[in-house]
Amino acid sequence: MADPITIRVYGLPAAQGSxxxxxxxxxxxxxxxxxxxxxxVMAAVRDVHDGPLIEGACSVxxxxxxxxPKGHFGKRGLLPSAPKHLTSHAAGDLDKLLRxxxxxxxxxxxxxxxxxxxxxxxxxxxxxxxxGNEQPGALITVMPLL
Numbered sequence: 090m091a092d093p094i095t096i097r098v099y100g101l102p103a104a105q106g107s108x109x110x111x112x113x114x115x116x117x118x119x120x121x122x123x124x125x126x127x128x129x130v131m132a133a134v135r136d137v138h139d140g141p142l143i144e145g146a147c148s149v150x151x152x153x154x155x156x157x158p159k160g161h162f163g164k165r166g167l168l169p170s171a172p173k174h175l176t177s178h179a180a181g182d183l184d185k186l187l188r189x190x191x192x193x194x195x196x197x198x199x200x201x202x203x204x205x206x207x208x209x210x211x212x213x214x215x216x217x218x219x220x221g222n223e224q225p226g227a228l229i230t231v232m233p234l235l
Contacts (some may be wrong), residue, residue, distance in 0.1 A: 104181025
């Protein structure tokens with residue numbers, strides 16, 4: 090088995106939602122946050138991987154990290170009423186977060202790690218709030234399967 094590639098992306102994860110038609114067959118992302126997030130993913134990949142594209146099947150694990158809203162905190166820190174799990178609509182659906190992030194890994198969307206996102210045959214994902222001084226973004230592990 091090949092060594093895993095671990096990528097730490099800094100930024101605010103963005104969910105890839107619907108596309109909007111501009112007419113004459115031109116489509117653009119409805120969310121203006123997707124393009125910057127995908128650029129963050131691509132830059133993080135370039136920081137840790139300068140080799141050839143992965144050509145075979147791979148397993149991907151992603152943990153999305155979101156900052157807690159200010160309303161979760163009181164004068165003494167985290168409020169007892171603050172939710173433990175991130176279920177906010179504003180953070181996005183997990184499947185749509187995955188779509189924008191995996192596209193950032195794929196050459197077809199400008200990434201430099203995978204030839205195509207269809208190579209992902211195993212996927213594990215979660216989203217959570219950051220802890221302490223942890224920065225928002227994502228922890229991505231790609232394991233080539235030989």
